Amino acid sequence: MNATARPESNSTAAVSPVATSLLTQAVALHRASRLTEAEQIYRQILIDQPAHFDSLNLLGVLHYQRGQHSEAVQLIDAALKVNPRSATAHNSRGAALNELKRCEEAVESYSRATELQPDYADAFYNRGNVLRDLRRYEEALADYERTISLRPSHPEAFNNRGSALKALKRFEEAIASYDQAIALKPEYAEAFSNRGNALLELRRFEAALESYDRAIILAPRLVEPYFNRAITLAELQRPEEASASYDRAIGLKPDYAEAFCNRGTLLTSLGRFDEAMMSYDRAIALRPDLAYLEGMYLHAKMHLCEWGRFEDERRQLIAAINRGIAACYPFQLLACPSSPNDQLRCAQIHIADKHATRQPSLWRGQRYGHARIRVAYMSSDFRDHPVSVLTAGLFERHDRTRFETMAIAFGVEHGGPMRERLKASFERLVDAQTMSDQDVASLLRDCEVDIAVDLNGFTVGSRPNILAKRPAPVQVNYLGYAGTMGSSSWDYIIADRFVIPTAERGSYFEQVVHLPDTFMVTDATRRISAHTPSRQEAGLPECGVVFCCFNNSFKITPEVFDVWMRLLRQIEGSTLWLSANASAANNLRREAEARGVSANRLIFASRTPSNEQHLARLRLADLFLDTLYYNAHTTACDALWAGVPVLTCPGETFASRVAGSLLTAIGLPELITHSLADYEALAFRLVRDPGALASLRQKLARNRTTHPLFDTARFTRHIETAYAEMWERHQRGEPPRSFVVAPTGPALT
Numbered sequence: 001m002n003a004t005a006r007p008e009s010n011s012t013a014a015v016s017p018v019a020t021s022l023l024t025q026a027v028a029l030h031r032a033s034r035l036t037e038a039e040q041i042y043r044q045i046l047i048d049q050p051a052h053f054d055s056l057n058l059l060g061v062l063h064y065q066r067g068q069h070s071e072a073v074q075l076i077d078a079a080l081k082v083n084p085r086s087a088t089a090h091n092s093r094g095a096a097l098n099e100l101k102r103c104e105e106a107v108e109s110y111s112r113a114t115e116l117q118p119d120y121a122d123a124f125y126n127r128g129n130v131l132r133d134l135r136r137y138e139e140a141l142a143d144y145e146r147t148i149s150l151r152p153s154h155p156e157a158f159n160n161r162g163s164a165l166k167a168l169k170r171f172e173e174a175i176a177s178y179d180q181a182i183a184l185k186p187e188y189a190e191a192f193s194n195r196g197n198a199l200l201e202l203r204r205f206e207a208a209l210e211s212y213d214r215a216i217i218l219a220p221r222l223v224e225p226y227f228n229r230a231i232t233l234a235e236l237q238r239p240e241e242a243s244a245s246y247d248r249a250i251g252l253k254p255d256y257a258e259a260f261c262n263r264g265t266l267l268t269s270l271g272r273f274d275e276a277m278m279s280y281d282r283a284i285a286l287r288p289d290l291a292y293l294e295g296m297y298l299h300a301k302m303h304l305c306e307w308g309r310f311e312d313e314r315r316q317l318i319a320a321i322n323r324g325i326a327a328c329y330p331f332q333l334l335a336c337p338s339s340p341n342d343q344l345r346c347a348q349i350h351i352a353d354k355h356a357t358r359q360p361s362l363w364r365g366q367r368y369g370h371a372r373i374r375v376a377y378m379s380s381d382f383r384d385h386p387v388s389v390l391t392a393g394l395f396e397r398h399d400r401t402r403f404e405t406m407a408i409a410f411g412v413e414h415g416g417p418m419r420e421r422l423k424a425s426f427e428r429l430v431d432a433q434t435m436s437d438q439d440v441a442s443l444l445r446d447c448e449v450d451i452a453v454d455l456n457g458f459t460v461g462s463r464p465n466i467l468a469k470r471p472a473p474v475q476v477n478y479l480g481y482a483g484t485m486g487s488s489s490w491d492y493i494i495a496d497r498f499v500i501p502t503a504e505r506g507s508y509f510e511q512v513v514h515l516p517d518t519f520m521v522t523d524a525t526r527r528i529s530a531h532t533p534s535r536q537e538a539g540l541p542e543c544g545v546v547f548c549c550f551n552n553s554f555k556i557t558p559e560v561f562d563v564w565m566r567l568l569r570q571i572e573g574s575t576l577w578l579s580a581n582a583s584a585a586n587n588l589r590r591e592a593e594a595r596g597v598s599a600n601r602l603i604f605a606s607r608t609p610s611n612e613q614h615l616a617r618l619r620l621a622d623l624f625l626d627t628l629y630y631n632a633h634t635t636a637c638d639a640l641w642a643g644v645p646v647l648t649c650p651g652e653t654f655a656s657r658v659a660g661s662l663l664t665a666i667g668l669p670e671l672i673t674h675s676l677a678d679y680e681a682l683a684f685r686l687v688r689d690p691g692a693l694a695s696l697r698q699k700l701a702r703n704r705t706t707h708p709l710f711d712t713a714r715f716t717r718h719i720e721t722a723y724a725e726m727w728e729r730h731q732r733g734e735p736p737r738s739f740v741v742a743p744t745g746p747a748l749t
Contacts, residue, residue: 019045023054035062053082057089064096072096087117091126098130106130121150125157132160137167155185159194166198171436174198189219196225200232202436208232223253227262234266237412242266257287265296269460273303274583291353294320295328302335302554305580305587310558321346326353330458334483334655335555335630340507343653347486347509351464355487361470362445368473372404373727376449376472378440379480380410380461382429384418386634387455387480389611392418393523393712395425399720406447408432408440410461437465444471450727454490457481464489474726474736477510479521482633482655484508491736492726494719495519498661499654511736513726515718516743517708518665520658522637524712529616538617539603544573545687548621548644550605550635553584555627561588563680564625565595571687577603577621618642622693623686628676631659640666641710645696647671647686649679665709668700717744 026041039062042055049055060075076093080086094109110127114120128143144161147154162177178195182188196211212229215222230245246263250256264279280297283290298313314336320327321342330347338346368374377395381387398405406428413419413431423429432440440463444452452472456462457480467475467489477485478494485493486509493500493510496519505512535542547567549556568574580588589599608614615638624639626632626648632639636646636659648659650672660672673679686693708714721741729736 016049019049019052026055027058030058030062035066038062051082053079053086056082057086057092060089060096061092064092064099067099069096069099073100085116087113087120087123090116091120091123094123094126094130098126098133103130103134107134119150121147121154121157124150125154125160128157128160128164132164132167135167137164140164141168153184155181155188155191158184159188159191162191162194162198166194166201169201169438171198171201171438175202187218189215189222189225192218193222193225193228196232197228200228200235202438203235203434204436205232205236205434221252223249223256223259226252227256227259230259230262230266234269239266239270255286257283257290257293260286261290261293261296264300268296268300268303271581273300273581276300277304277306291326292329293327295332298328298336299332299554302557303552303581303584305553305556305561305584305591307558307591318342321349324349326350330483330486331460331481334653335557335627337557337629338653340484340504340653343483344486344507344509347458347484349486350458351468351485351487355464355468362441363470363473366448366473367731367733368448368450370404370448370450372400372402373723374404374406374448374450375453375723376406376408376444376447376451377426377453377455378408378410378463378466379455380459380463381455381480382407382409382419382422383411383414384416388418388422389526390521390523390634390637391455391479392421392425393525394521394716394719395422397713397716398425399716400427403720403723406430406449408444410456410463437463438469441466441469441471450474450730451476451723453478454485455480457483457485473730476726479519482630482658483653484510494722495654496661497740498650498664499657504652505738512738513722514738514740515715515722516741517711517715517718518661520633520637520662520665520709521715521719522641522710522712524710526615526641527612528642529610529612531613532616532619533613535620538620539606540577540620541573541575544575545571545623546575546577546621547623547625547683547687548577548618548639549625549627549632550577550579550618550638551627551630551632553578553580553588555630556588557628558591559676560625560628561591562595563676563683565592565597566680567625567683567687568592568597568601569595570684574687575601575603576625577605579605614638615642618644623647623683625683626659628656629653630655631657633658636662637709640700641704643697643701643704645671645686645693645700647673647679647683649673649676662709665707666700667703667707668696671696714744 022041022045026038029038042059045052045055056075056079060072064072073093073096076089079089090109090113094106097106097109107127107130110123113123124143125147128140131140141164144157144164147157158177158181162174165174165177175195175198178191181191192211192215196208199208199211209232212225215225226245226249230242233242233245243266246259249259260279260283264276267276267279277300280300283293284297294317298317317328318338326349328346330350333343333346379387405426407426408430410432412433449472451474452467453476454467455478457477459480470489475490476492477490490510492513493508494513496515499519500512540546564576568576585604589602592602593599618639619642621644624644624646626646628649629651631648639646646659650657650660663669663671673682704710718741725739
């Protein structure tokens with residue numbers, strides 16, 4: 001809250017005794033909040049003395065108190081013409097200008113007040129508040145420091161100083177400042193709430209909850225602690241409590257768009273997409289311009305395969321991104337029809353908005369002289385997750401005479417065989433879930449990591465702020481996110497010539513490293529259950545062609561679904577085997593019926609107890625039909641490993657070209673088409689010619705063991721060559737640049 005001048009006289013001009021007496025009455029009434037009566041007297045004085053400074057100034061303050069800010073500025077300006085050296089008038093003018101969002105002018109007024117009265121604590125405090133709102137945090141911090149030096153018992157200054165420090169990512173200092181505010185004002189609920197926010201940034205979740213709970217006890221109707229408490233509970237994997245906390249925030253503030261939006265995101269993460277949509281709908285009704293809401297809303301609809309207005313909403317989203325608006329999280333754009341440049345722009349906007357840092361690099365240009373290259377892999381998915389399923393074999397095969405590897409695990413520790421396998425494959429695995437970004441970055445720097453490999457990118461659980469602090473001399477974007485990070489904090493992106501053709505390098509902020517076969521690592525030791533279920537056991541019809549696509553439902557777009565339905569109409573007795581949430585399944589059945597296909601020809605797979613059993617049942621499919629804009633990635637590897645041909649149609653973007661990379665690496669380029677018409681025609685030819693399809697499956701079975709896709713040892717040598725080239729360039733003092741890794745010979749078995 002801005003502090004304005006108190007209703008008191010400070011004029012040095014000569015005035016009549018009558019005016020003095022009237023002014024004394026007016027000020028008393030003003031202090032008693034009897035504003036109408038005070039105004040009448042101020043105006044009575046001004047009839048006789050139009051240039052009466054105190055009446056003009058205090059009438060301006062009175063209008064400010066009523067919320068009539070334009071009138072307040074006019075009156076205070078008139079007063080300042082009479083006495084331009086009144087610091088209190090300049091301070092009050094700054095407060096009114098700030099309410100009018102004329103922030104730069106407000107700063108000028110407060111600055112004039114402090115020039116005239118260098119010990120004017122309120123003016124320094126007020127200017128600090130405006131500078132904070134302008135995101136000029138260093139200047140705001142200086143003003144709060146000055147306020148505190150002038151008035152050490154000012155709890156609000158300590159609180160707001162904490163907020164400036166938090167914005168500067170100086171979280172420990174922010175907490176200390178909030179503690180000082182609380183020491184001065186023990187019932188200061190807002191300071192407890194803000195303290196919780198700083199603790200949340202440091203990932204000290206339990207301590208943050210304690211602060212929020214204390215704020216709620218002190219001020220049960222204060223909304224923000226409930227909102228941020230919900231965020232903390234979600235981080236602690238306590239989703240039901242988080243949802244209840246959002247509900248409480250909304251109950252107190254029914255127009256709280258941010259709470260509706262966040263609740264939608266929480267419900268999406270729980271797979272409760274219908275409920276998420278209702279939350280997003282409410283957020284849009286309240287604040288359609290809320291950052292990222294447009295993209296989150298469309299992404300939730302895509303999870304549901306709810307395609308009404310899809311093309312219009314997609315076009316609007318791309319247009320917003322190209323106007324520089326933070327309308328979509330980068331991951332959510334991958335499945336939308338978009339160009340590499342659209343995705344680059346989206347990443348740049350997001351990085352600038354959420355992950356920019358003014359802090360100096362933790363790594364200061366040193367060239368480490370280690371006997372082995374130190375590589376740190378960073379991920380929230382070191383558990384039973386597709387990223388670990390793909391990478392476990394790589395981690396085990398690293399040449400420990402040349403590379404020292406460590407893992408930084410952000411995700412919740414779930415235990416289990418995969419986690420134990422990963423622990424054994426690294427020389428060190430650090431559980432960093434509750435470590436702050438600064439602490440993780442400092443750890444990487446203290447360990448003198450040569451190459452930090454980000455396996456998350458912009459996927460769930462990512463921590464981009466760590467590499468934004470530049471803790472390592474070489475920082476790499478790999479595997480988890482099929483796109484650019486849009487920032488110089490990532491030096492390289494690991495790809496291949498198919499997913500990022502040489503001509504498209506300009507759409508990636510990173511330097512591009514082309515591996516020789518494919519960018520995709522796989523694990524050649526994955527087991528497939530010896531028992532292949534019958535079609536009946538898998539819920540499939542005994543006869544007829546089985547097309548399948550086990551991609552996430554949000555990857556299915558209307559135009560590729562149109563092709564699938566035409567195939568079902570043309571191939572008598574054929575079925576489409578899918579994996580989808582219940583609501584998406586219902587919508588897809590409805591969409592099938594609208595295209596003249598019986599809903600019962602769509603079969604939705606249930607979960608299997610293990611990945612080994614899933615791979616075994618995959619063998620029942622005849623042909624895997626890929627999605628267009630966000631291809632099958634791990635699911636394509638699954639299908640090919642199980643012996644099922646994958647048909648794809650590459651687009652322009654990394655995410656839309658992955659299946660083509662995999663097919664190239666396994667020696668099946670004939671399954672890569674170049675238009676949806678060709679895709680449809682080839683699918684039709686293959687399933688109408690059992691001999692051709694059988695021949696293709698036989699070729700896939702042979703190539704599994706002779707081609708590079710599932711040669712984990714060969715892949716490991718290639719990525720190690722890439723790391724060595726990155727490291728050697730750094731050691732020579734050369735900047736990162738794109739390069740191509742030459743292929744090696746066959747792997748030793």
